[in-house]
Amino acid sequence: MKRRTAVFPFRKRSSGQLVRIALRGWGGDRCWRAIPELQMRGSPETLKLAQSLAGSSSWRRRALGLYIASQLRQRSPDARFGSVEFAVEETQRLLLAGLHDRHVEVVRAAVSGLGHRPHAAALADLVRLADHSDTDLRQDVAVVLGHYPEPHAITALLRLARDADDDTRDWATFGLGSMQEADTPDIRALLWQNLSDPNPAVQNEALIGLAERGDARALEHLLAHLDDDCRVYELEAAEKLADPRLLAALQALWVGAGRDSGVNGSWLGALCAAIEACGAAPVGA
Secondary structure: OOOOOOOOOHHHOOHHHHHHHHHHOOOOHHHHHHHHHHHOEOOHHHHHHHHHHHOOOOHHHHHHHHHHHHOOEEEOOOOOOOEEEOOHHHHHHHHHHHOOOOOHHHHHHHHHHHHHOOOHHHHHHHHHHOOOOOHHHHHHHHHHHOOOOOHHHHHHHHHHOOOOOHHHHHHHHHHHHHHOOOOOHHHHHHHHHHOOOOOHHHHHHHHHHHHHOOOHHHHHHHHHHOOOOOOHHHHHHHHHHOOHHHHHHHHHHHHHHHOOOOOOHHHHHHHHHHHHHOOOOOOOO
């Protein structure tokens, strides 16, 4: 007889119980299920709880307070996502202070929060932290700096996109290529360089970024790689580039896919979108 696994009723727990669950299981699944529930309880009481935790002598409590503050929201069935932001200015003050905490995990929580609730006053510290010795913190900074369009943020992303850590390079390349609207020779040079990165995810983001900017090298790359082994991201880049010169290769892929019943649905959808973006309907569609 199979044993049923009970669904832990996080929504029915008190905020105090959720805090204890998060702290006892720090970094584990139960912790990261308790925190989102706390974040959805936007109220003066929950804000006061976050502020109290952020002032604790325990780094785990301080980090928890900042994680709650980072996405504190109030449930609202009529809102677009079923909730609305709560106490933005108050929580931003907590996050800004957290950037100067003595413990790296608290700083990470603050950095993460300032991606969800950006504030211009955070930029100088975020740029400073882009050179931190902690790999996970540099990765967090790479994730967040995509939300900051200022030149200093872009300069820091250019450094992070050359980081020794794969995930950091991936996020920084995504930030430069897809989140930032700036189009400069330095950004294009970095994206072209990272198109040859040993990590496929970094290559992906570099190609998408070049295609977003209509770079001729993206067209050359796609003409050489749109074959039976091409990947979804190359089709997504073809869609963004939307160049009719890609149609012959894309249509050939469509015809070949029609003979293969095992074609992945998301790959086929990306192919169809690329063909339509380049100015035609798929052959036989």
